[in-house]
Amino acid sequence: MNPAAVIDTHMHGHAGITGAFLLRGEQTALVETGPKSSIDKVLEALRANDVERLDWIIVTHIHLDHAGSAGTLAARYPEATVAVHEVGAPHLVDPSKLWSSATRIYGDRMQELWAGIDPLPKDRIHVVRDGEVIDLGDRKLLAVETLGHAGHHHAYLEESSGVMFTGDALGIRLPNIGIARPATPPPEFNLEMALASIARIKDLGPEALWLTHFGPADRPGSPTTVEQVCEEAAEALLKWASWVKDGRTQARDPRDVVELVVERVREDLEGRVSDQDVERLESTTSYSMNTSGYMRYFDKLEAASSS
Template structure:
């Protein structure tokens, strides 16, 4: 059963799976009703129940906005859209063709989540081309009594978008400012460090009142300090790792350095676990190699 919470006027957070398996989904009860994300296919029945529990009919849902097409955010969009052909799916132009033909997406998902990801998450089904709409940076979509503005937010992946809600002055931030429980942005296989930092700077200038994050609930108190901290920690840890790699240091030495950085700058509850830390260091290592920096 979903936990449902109204997190701003007309915006409901639906939590159906614990992270990291699934992200939270937001339902916007505008004159035009919308979902931000669908989560993976396995939760679609629960998601439909939640929408009905809120007094809305999924067969009348207008829009699905996807921040990006990773499995935990959008794996179920094909399953949803097939059942409800009236719904329009908004996605970044670079994500659109992978929704219509998910064969590449399925290969990448197997690489990230394992060959048998379907057992846990359900199938990734195609979305019919006629239901997919692409969005440009800065474009505004009217929901009748409120508007969503598209903010391109590359970094976590090249095709990520955030959505700024005029009514709450809130930002649906996807994985742009915090993934899971960390104060370092955990980079993924298709992340770009420079773009992560640029996106943080862009969101700091935007200065939203509240952020509806995909893995950490709503953040309002100290939001800009939080974005600044994630930005700085992500950048500083990258710098520490790059310097260590150039000095020829081993994984263990690098992990100790990041560990002491965390002790100094990151509150205990947001520090990386040993496994995550190892993954992050490996990611930076591959990234700097690919860029020819180390």
């Protein structure tokens, strides 16, 4: 059973990289919102689906590509409660830190890429805890804490269909490319936790995995099992980890480390995907962001072991 409609937010003008999911039952829920810069696409899709009322806006975590328009949508749909991890909740009420932390990654392109973030009144938030079930009437969503990509993150298992909305816990996997690409932004990325979250998702035995980037996980031309998707996501995390580690031993300047990682990733993709698809993959997560997430993680590990 198909639990939800996939809404393509056309983030940054690209089709098929960032989704939101519309679940309709006795109650209506939107899982993920996309950034404020693409809210028109989401509103258009909600109108096309005759959605007049949203009961829930549920975000896996508060990064701008997942929750950037939560405040704007909540104002538009006054019945909606916004469900978010407790560590993320205060940053939707006062998004200033979220904005400044993203500015360290995106610099002067913030407005163009994300178009701001509207604050959310505190009384519109429902803080979600691990293992909690959000009851939509005939559909139920089990919150599964899955840290690593961020220090606050839930995946959601829709119990009647077995579909799991995995947010960024499995990184990125574009449906017509079918290659796992890690999403490891600083400052919170934690490799060990990310691997544990993937194992947790696999152990729960969902029927299908739906990624925010993007949609039902599959590989072109061949059905892919949940186990394979999880294993490939873990392998990709470990491969990138070894490339960043090598880069760190070979170069001092972080920009040179990024260059070395770019080389290794492109080498790895060569012959497996077209140049155009390499470009699409690269539009989802930048090398500098992923590399600095790993470097920050390794720095923290080293600091902890030497203290």
